Amino acid sequence: MSASTQEINNLINQEYKQGFVTELETTTFLPGLDEDVISKLSKIKNEPEFMLEYRLKAFRHWQTMKSPEWAFVKFDPIDYQAISYYSAPKRKEDGPKSLDEIDPQVLEAYKKLGIPLDEQERLAGVAVDAVFDSVSVATTFKGKLKDAGVIFCPISEALRDHPELIKEYLGSVVSHTDNYFAALNAAVFTDGSFVYIPKGVRCPMELSTYFRINAANTGQFERTLIIADEGSHVSYLEGCTAPMRDENQLHAAVVELVAMKDAVIKYSTVQNWYPGDKNGLGGIYNFVTKRADCRGENSKVSWTQVETGSAITWKYPSCVLTGDNSVGEFYSVALTNNYQQADTGTKMIHIGKNTRSTIVSKGISAGKAQNTYRGLVKVLKSAENARNYTQCDSLLVGDQCGAHTFPYIEVKQPSAQVEHEATTSKISEDQLFFCQQRGLSAEDAVSMIVNGFCKEVFKELPMEFAVEAQALLGLSLEGSVG
Amino acid sequence: MLSIKNLHVSVGDKPILKGINLEIKPGEIHAIMGPNGSGKSTLSHILSGKSGYTVTDGSATYQGKDLLDMAPEIRAREGVFLAFQYPVEIPGVSNVYLLKAALNSIRKHHGQSEVDAMDFLTLVKGKVRLLDMDEKFLYRAVNEGFSGGEKKRNEILQMAILEPKLCILDETDSGLDIDALKIVSEGVNSLRSPDRSFVMVTHYQRLLDYIKPDFVHVLAHGQIVKSGGPELALELEEKGYSWLEDAEASA
Numbered sequence A: 001m002s003a004s005t006q007e008i009n010n011l012i013n014q015e016y017k018q019g020f021v022t023e024l025e026t027t028t029f030l031p032g033l034d035e036d037v038i039s040k041l042s043k044i045k046n047e048p049e050f051m052l053e054y055r056l057k058a059f060r061h062w063q064t065m066k067s068p069e070w071a072f073v074k075f076d077p078i079d080y081q082a083i084s085y086y087s088a089p090k091r092k093e094d095g096p097k098s099l100d101e102i103d104p105q106v107l108e109a110y111k112k113l114g115i116p117l118d119e120q121e122r123l124a125g126v127a128v129d130a131v132f133d134s135v136s137v138a139t140t141f142k143g144k145l146k147d148a149g150v151i152f153c154p155i156s157e158a159l160r161d162h163p164e165l166i167k168e169y170l171g172s173v174v175s176h177t178d179n180y181f182a183a184l185n186a187a188v189f190t191d192g193s194f195v196y197i198p199k200g201v202r203c204p205m206e207l208s209t210y211f212r213i214n215a216a217n218t219g220q221f222e223r224t225l226i227i228a229d230e231g232s233h234v235s236y237l238e239g240c241t242a243p244m245r246d247e248n249q250l251h252a253a254v255v256e257l258v259a260m261k262d263a264v265i266k267y268s269t270v271q272n273w274y275p276g277d278k279n280g281l282g283g284i285y286n287f288v289t290k291r292a293d294c295r296g297e298n299s300k301v302s303w304t305q306v307e308t309g310s311a312i313t314w315k316y317p318s319c320v321l322t323g324d325n326s327v328g329e330f331y332s333v334a335l336t337n338n339y340q341q342a343d344t345g346t347k348m349i350h351i352g353k354n355t356r357s358t359i360v361s362k363g364i365s366a367g368k369a370q371n372t373y374r375g376l377v378k379v380l381k382s383a384e385n386a387r388n389y390t391q392c393d394s395l396l397v398g399d400q401c402g403a404h405t406f407p408y409i410e411v412k413q414p415s416a417q418v419e420h421e422a423t424t425s426k427i428s429e430d431q432l433f434f435c436q437q438r439g440l441s442a443e444d445a446v447s448m449i450v451n452g453f454c455k456e457v458f459k460e461l462p463m464e465f466a467v468e469a470q471a472l473l474g475l476s477l478e479g480s481v482g
Numbered sequence B: 001m002l003s004i005k006n007l008h009v010s011v012g013d014k015p016i017l018k019g020i021n022l023e024i025k026p027g028e029i030h031a032i033m034g035p036n037g038s039g040k041s042t043l044s045h046i047l048s049g050k051s052g053y054t055v056t057d058g059s060a061t062y063q064g065k066d067l068l069d070m071a072p073e074i075r076a077r078e079g080v081f082l083a084f085q086y087p088v089e090i091p092g093v094s095n096v097y098l099l100k101a102a103l104n105s106i107r108k109h110h111g112q113s114e115v116d117a118m119d120f121l122t123l124v125k126g127k128v129r130l131l132d133m134d135e136k137f138l139y140r141a142v143n144e145g146f147s148g149g150e151k152k153r154n155e156i157l158q159m160a161i162l163e164p165k166l167c168i169l170d171e172t173d174s175g176l177d178i179d180a181l182k183i184v185s186e187g188v189n190s191l192r193s194p195d196r197s198f199v200m201v202t203h204y205q206r207l208l209d210y211i212k213p214d215f216v217h218v219l220a221h222g223q224i225v226k227s228g229g230p231e232l233a234l235e236l237e238e239k240g241y242s243w244l245e246d247a248e249a250s251a
């Protein structure tokens, strides 16, 4: 092809900048999975008895299940006995009390990732929970949050300190029988974040979790649970990276959100797990179940995701709109390049009256990548006057990649209105030439066009994240004049 | 300003321009006319650096430099501007954002600092008024949903803001209504200066009533078959191109 298509391809091919490995002394389980491993895991984390029972129940169920095959992704079967289910930096018996007790190498790793855990250095207004392999190594701004009544801590800590909340809510949105990877996660999850916002509280800062896979041959199975009680409000951000390795690594997370009456949860993700090299070797398998229950009237959950990493992404952040007048939103940018595969989308389940959902999905494929949008809009008989609007746009860069759209719509309530729009476009050489003729480099032109394509989603991201997301796509922010 | 010598250009194996010679001095306006498919847009594209063409012979020198050797964005920053015959749409990118990015890349090339946001808005709004456009166009995506005439006017807006040295207008008049033609012509005339040159590709004498050219050239089958003053355009209007092509065939 002509020079400019080649150019576009080069531009999209950026190096993975977070691919370093941190050398650490760790406590790591031998590979393998059976009930003993699960008991050992539960024990090392000092969990209450009910948790071990829950894990074993999930494990027994998982053993009866089969790996799903319906997604538009291809991979060799995973050998679950070859994975280690626990790896943590060595530390004092009862965990670090302050940053001084954390392995300096771990602190250094986060610094390199641009996430300094030292509170003075942090962006004011963002509290961070840092999860390194199987454990949370630090949570910042705990004190300030506590004053507001907000609980923000590793889920392993919540299990010990707030067992009543865990008992009530864990698995109440995504049950341990939900799907293959959710069942596995329920059996072996290691850490993740727990958030509880009490009635009427507006969380005073953005909450954020940064997931880092470091150890080789381990899986990361994190579990996040966010509960927004009546009238509360929270914005939560999640970021992820991993070293470059030739083997594939499994990341199977479960995220559950519960929004009570009048509560608002905004959940944003910038996913940049290692995508594998140019030839498709290595990379993270990102098999994630994320679901929100808009349990109360007038509650609202908004998912925003920017997915640029992982060899395979299999992920459908969903909203169950139980409460009357509740609102679910899904804004997504998924970029796949080289041999990356993404099968992502959302499910909006309308149960309550006057429930509304909005889906805006932007898929960008380059190289030989496959990008699939899969979405379900389901309106139950009870959901009078439910409304959904779905917009699915695909942008192709080059001619060897693919974009696929699978919208599923099930409507059992005649008063419902469901709208679906889809487009597929290409960055044309004419567009590129036009921009260059106005003085922009090809690089800036591609950035500008991709950025324009993703604009509707980026504007949903909190400011700090929008900048990161655009940098990730090799983009520069649109000026404030625009 | 621009010196084209014996320029031969092909697309694939197909020769399109077959020995163009053209000399353009600062401040001059050259009109290029000629039948459909004669190579007018090809000439505009090759001068502004579009890929997909092969230069098989000849040269083009711009301000003493080998123009054909420069990357398209460098040509733009050095002052070559093409108002496209078919302007493209860029969804999601606002006009004003593109303008600012373009202006800044040109300024940077000349060692100038980025334009101040307030100064920029003042500049842009002035030009918008000059071309009698609605300010709302600034905030709409580049050419998206613009009518044919609006797209053409938008090209001239960009030209007015970027202030190039060599302006190539490829059929800017096609698709403009009579009032718009007048406004756009006034816009172009206001940009006339002793150190700025224009190449205007057009099919219609009408444009030349508003913008008086110094020279008129007729391009046919990839060659300039006749050059003259403004009166040549009138002659063409009357007789069409066939007499020239016949003359060429018998020559």
Ligand SMILES: Nc1ncnc2c1ncn2[C@@H]1O[C@H](COP(=O)(O)OP(=O)(O)OP(=O)(O)O)[C@@H](O)[C@H]1O
Pocket (backbone or CB within 6 Å): B011, B014, B016, B034, B035, B036, B037, B038, B039, B040, B041, B042, B043, B052, B085
């Ligand atoms: N990419 C291409 N592939 C094949 N032929 C081409 C290509 N680009 C131009 N041509 C041919 O070259 C010739 C000149 O085209 P060009 O667009 O320069 O004509 P023009 O003089 O601008 O015509 P018009 O007045 O219709 O705009 C035409 O015969 C056209 O079909």
Ligand SMILES: [Mg+2]
Pocket (backbone or CB within 6 Å): B040, B041, B042, B085, B170, B171
């Ligand atoms: Mg043409």
